[in-house]
Amino acid sequence: MAGKAWTEEEEIYLELYYNDVDNFDLNAAAEFLGRSKKSIVCKAVRLRKELDIRHFEKVWTKEEDDYIIENYLRYTYAQLGRRFGVTEKAITDRIRTLKLPKKNKYLTKYDSEIRKLAKEGKFRSEIAEILGLELRQINSYVIHHKIKTKLDKFKPKKSAYQKYLNDVFWQSMKKERE
Known part of the structure; x- marks a missing residue:
């Protein structure tokens, strides 16, 4: 009706x-x-x-544009989207409208430094720390540009129980040998 x-x-x-x-x-x-x-x-x-x-469509303010320009390299598009109550796609479109360089293209100014640090045998996390960038940015850049670097090794931490079991095992092995 x-x-x-x-x-x-x-x-x-x-x-x-x-x-x-x-x-x-x-x-x-x-x-x-x-x-x-x-x-x-x-x-x-x-x-x-x-x-x-x-x-x-959302009408973008000058303040919002300024915030995006200052922070789009620092935060993910999802984080920026949550800040403004819009989707990642809306942020992507706004960045394109503002004619800002892509995140990976922004890192090209660090290319020689990244390659030099990689040749020195630095881990990706060390390169990120030295250049003041996030690890995910370095990972993305070196993969995209096929730069060989040392991968950070994941070292799982043993729980107290795992340590206890390990100690018991080795103590029992010592007793068997005696």
Whole structure:
């Protein structure tokens, strides 16, 4: 059963309402339009499918752009997305729009240093520490550019129980030999 038809003015208000993230209030919109919250959400979904998607895209502020420019190399796109309440794809698209270099391309300025440290026999974690970068950045860069480096060895820590069993085993071996 269909409710009352939406007017063009109501649709325009709804589009503006969905674009104004700072003043987002579904209850206020429902009261203003004299419709249920469910009706508003359903209409917004239909509008999103029917209309040009740009009406529903996030409008980025100068402060958000500045934060992304300063921190996109430091944080993952997922972390930035959580900070702004958007998806990784939205962050990727924004970085492309801002014409920022890709993370791996950013590291090309360290290429000679990375290669020199790798030839010296440094582990990837040591290279990352020396250059002030994250290990995942170094891992990605050396794999992509086929730079041979020493891999950091994973040393699992023995639990107290494993140490106890090891000690008991070797004590029993000593007793058998005696």
